[in-house]
Amino acid sequence: MTDQILARIKANPKYHELKSKRTGLGAILSVAMLVVYYGFIALIAFNKDFLGTPLGEGLTTTIGIPMGLGVILFTVLITGFYVNRANREFDTLTEEIIREARK
Numbered sequence: 001m002t003d004q005i006l007a008r009i010k011a012n013p014k015y016h017e018l019k020s021k022r023t024g025l026g027a028i029l030s031v032a033m034l035v036v037y038y039g040f041i042a043l044i045a046f047n048k049d050f051l052g053t054p055l056g057e058g059l060t061t062t063i064g065i066p067m068g069l070g071v072i073l074f075t076v077l078i079t080g081f082y083v084n085r086a087n088r089e090f091d092t093l094t095e096e097i098i099r100e101a102r103k
Contacts (some may be wrong), residue, residue: 018093025085029078040071051084 009015043051044064051064 005101009097012097012100014093014097014100018090018097021085021093022090029082033056033075033078036071036074040067043067 038083051062055061055063056065076084
């Protein structure tokens with residue numbers, strides 16, 4: 001890309017909208033992931049008895065196992081959410097910005 005095209009991209013309001021939306025969503029999902037992960041770690045550190053509670057009478061599986069799997073599942077879900085949003089919205093905006101810059 002030439003410097004002229006880059007200057008047009010940087011001057012385009014859609015570019016600033018894209019940066020803002022992408023940064024905001026990334027920050028929200030990062031905070032959500034940190035809360036879930038460090039919440040689970042805090043439970044391990046401060047409430048081992050709760051996580052060690054069996055799920056039922058005579059079962060060896062404890063509450064900690066599904067909660068740990070929940071952390072992993074949450075990670076997969078928010079990753080999928082971000083990819084879906086990026087494919088639907090961010091890629092469309094990027095294409096519009098590039099198309100307008102090349103005019």
